[in-house]
Amino acid sequence: MYFTEEPEHIRQLRDVIRRFVAAEMPPELRRRLDREHRFPPELFRKLAALGVCGLTIDEAYGGQGRDLVAAVAVIEELCRGGAFLAGPFIHCAFYGGMNISENGSEEQKQALLPRLARGELLFAYGLSEPEVGGDLASVATTATRSPDGRTIRIDGFKRWCTGADWVDYIYCLVRSGPPEARYKNLSFVLIPPKTPGIRVHPIEHANLRYTLSSDVLFENVEVPASQIVGGEAGWNRGWRMLAGRALDVEKIEISAVTFGIAQAAVEEAWQYAQDRKQFGRPISGHQAIRHALAEARTKLEACRLMLYRAAWLAQTNQPCSVETSMAKLFIAETGVEIALACQRVLGAYGLAEGHDMERHVRDLLGMPIVGGSSNMQKNNIANRLGLAGEERA
Template sequence: MDYSFTEEQNMLRDMVRKFTQAEIPPEVAREIDEQDRFPRELLAKLSELGIMGINVPEEYGGQGGNIVDEMILFEEISRALPVLAWAAGNIILYGNEIIKTNGSEEQKKKYLPRLAKGEVIFAYALTEPNAGSDAASIRTKAELRDGRYIINGSKIFITGAGVSDIVVTNARTAEPRFGGITDFLVETSSKGFSTRPIKDLGYRGSNTCEVYYDDVEVPLENILGGPECLNHGWKQMMRLLNTERLLLSACALGIGQGAFEYALNYAKQREQFGKPIGTFQVIQHKLVDMATELEAARRLAYYAAWKETQRMECVKETSMSKYFCSEVAKKIALNGVQILGGYGYTMEYDAQRYLRDVLVLSIGGGTTQIQKNIIGKQLGL
């Protein structure tokens, strides 16, 4: 069994790391966080590198990469500026992945070439005020009137909805709990579509929004996959879960790595009792635990990704990866604050930003508890 990185993947990691070092010094990351500003300029620069087409098939203008390539990208960006990885995810996951996996041929030709160039941004609207982990209980409705669907309802915690061109919207089109959901490609310029930004604790600049649909008209051809995919929304979502879990795992690994390196550098420089605090065994052991658990999480994540590339059953492994990477990164970020002591509790040092950013990763994309439920079922419990 060999799931080591290829030469091309190592080159990708080096390229992205050089980009983040050049374009995202700490002061830029702090500014974006403090201003709660969507990183549109940095997203455009990433697009200029051709990275937005990383998982778009070559026949549609992309690089034809796999989930491992995507994870390398998300991990490296998240080390420097996690919110930029989420902004890229609006294109790479919610655009490229959704359209190439579930789109009709017409939709692939229409959107994938533009997505690969970073010319269009997507968002994904599933969660509602009363439909979080119980996603199938959505109430947003789409009714057929005069040959068009009319959508009414609301969504919440939708990343990038206010800066996107298309919001892939899950709406109820029939009574069956799972078999009555349809995905629609809703243009944000549509009459009756509106958003309200939500102030987040972390991932500031992600443009997390409430979304409102007030008699929003959608043509039949904007059903994801075409009219023949009416009521296929739940099935379409299930096809994306392994990818989503693995990309969120990569985000957690990047934040964990950034938080670890920040604490490690501080421990080497900060002196107490006449010597660096990193020479004290209690600090050494804490940093050793952080490094070891981070490496274990990384091995699990990329092993799960390797299984996905081999088209092997890996629901258990991707769920393990998502929950374990999120929890390990959270623990690392918290320990980083502790190592910095009083300075870790101030907004002038970046330790607090890593902690604020990482917290959502054990919530979004399926909570840690939901992931454990899935793993339990996979174990036959």
């Protein structure tokens, strides 16, 4: 379906989200939220009332039925108004709904999925650490079982944990077995950030300012063993969960965010070029500007095809590690090119307050790093396609 016409239900969904963004997210609000580094929870509740948070969750657990292509379209449309609602939507529908649907125990699915589908729970990703960026299998935050096995003690340090100050659970990757068993000693544990022993320190950053990302310190933090994602069967199976579907879908989410923001940048530059007059005519009449905008539109079209093909492969449960890496690599790098080209069309105003462009530029510049850097995508593509010389850790 990714190369034919979009299904009617997704077109209708886009329409609903477009109207929601136009009515609820005026440009002045977006600019203020960016300055304040926050999103409005009441607006997220309104969005959730549209039923979109259930798009990653089976009907049996209160969702709309898993439809990753539709969920990606929601991210894209929200991001045309900035990341302010796409961010919390991802924290709910993807970090929560998709991961628990894929990896949760039956007990966890029954307890969490209906609430996630209603938008009542939000998750953060606790993957990165001060010494761990792309090399996720090296996480040093430890999980130790009590002698009776009923509780787990968490000690360590997570970094860049976006939303740690407002989520219900950190979906936290921890080292749960002997260090020498590199990929067989990792687990995911659901940790409420208000648990005693946790300290959260926000980090100022220039991009994706719908919230703060934080350092999270764990000292003697105790949680029940029932919080192991997947229950007892999930202990030491964290790498399998991550490599199974989570990383592929994370690449698709970030690509969708990038694509939505890049479209907003092109739309702003397109309009500006027709409004701004220099040398007696709109600057859209100068060939250099026309070509820059025509190129940007062409790049967007290529991004759209790669994004929705990757989403369709994930939705239909086909192997898609290579395609999701190619989409993330291409869309993130192209997003930077689009940002810089569009910012130039606005001249000085492309970096000034009163326009959205400077925010688009800041957001897009970060995309080749967040959610797995461009180099990591290239490594994955070369390794998975069998190019000789793979570095093995």
